[in-house]
Amino acid sequence: MTIVELVRLFAEPLTTAVVLTDTDLERPGPTILYVNPAFARMSGYTAAEMLGASPRLLQGLDTSRQVTRLISRKLRAEGRYHGVLENCRKSGEAYLCEIDVRPLLGRDGEPLAFLAFEREVVRRRGRPSQDPAGRYRPILPEPLEVCPMGTAPSLFA
Numbered sequence: 815m816t817i818v819e820l821v822r823l824f825a826e827p828l829t830t831a832v833v834l835t836d837t838d839l840e841r842p843g844p845t846i847l848y849v850n851p852a853f854a855r856m857s858g859y860t861a862a863e864m865l866g867a868s869p870r871l872l873q874g875l876d877t878s879r880q881v882t883r884l885i886s887r888k889l890r891a892e893g894r895y896h897g898v899l900e901n902c903r904k905s906g907e908a909y910l911c912e913i914d915v916r917p918l919l920g921r922d923g924e925p926l927a928f929l930a931f932e933r934e935v936v937r938r939r940g941r942p943s944q945d946p947a948g949r950y951r952p953i954l955p956e957p958l959e960v961c962p963m964g965t966a967p968s969l970f971a
Contacts, residue, residue, distance in 0.1 A: 817918060817927055818848045825850040831857075831932040833869060837917075837925045839886050842868050844928065856911075856934055858904035869930075872911075874902035885915070893917040893925060898935060910935050 818834060825832035831853035835844035849864045857864075857872060864871070873882065877900050888895040895915045902908050912935045917925035 821848055821929065822850075828852055831855075833864075833930040833932060834918075835869065835928045835930070837928060839889060842870065844868060847927065853932065856903075856909075856932070857901070863904075872901040874900070874906070874908055876900055876908055877902070885913075889915060889917075889928065910937065 821832065821834045825848070828850060829852050832848075832850040833846060833853055834848040835846050838844050846864045846867055846869060849859075849861050851861075853864070854860055859871075870882075881897065881899050884897070885895045885899070894917065895913065898910055898912050900908055901911045911932050913930055913932050915928050915930045918927045918929055920926045
């Protein structure tokens with residue numbers, strides 16, 4: 815079973831968007847290897863349109879270059895990134911996307927791919943609250959999708 819087949823097996827039924835990329839962080843990469851149906855609904859792009867493309871396709875004129883550089887630096891240094899980025903749907907409409915990127919490691923401990931969990935969020939008004947979500951809240955409720963009875967912590971906490 816390939817890594818794409820394994821990710822597809824668990825990601826297809828999720829309501830959280832899932833994107834699998836290779837590990838090449840140099841422009842124009844990374845290259846998208848898989849997106850689930852929830853990603854297609856959120857972004858407006860079909861899986862066929864995204865396969866072989868870079869997640870940079872979702873960046874628009876208002877996407878913070880500072881944040882995109884931070885994502886690249888964090889993935890290179892720590893192998894992980896969690897934060898919010900302004901992306902654009904296929905229609906050109908901007909949306910805030912909370913992204914949690916994690917490496918999938920091989921037996922040698924080296925990253926084989928990056929797996930990103932994404933969801934659309936809106937900025938809360940006023941000062942940030944003390945809860946883990948901080949300044950942002952999800953557009954859609956966060957159902958328990960993978961682990962029954964709330965046994966696993968949220969990836970977005």
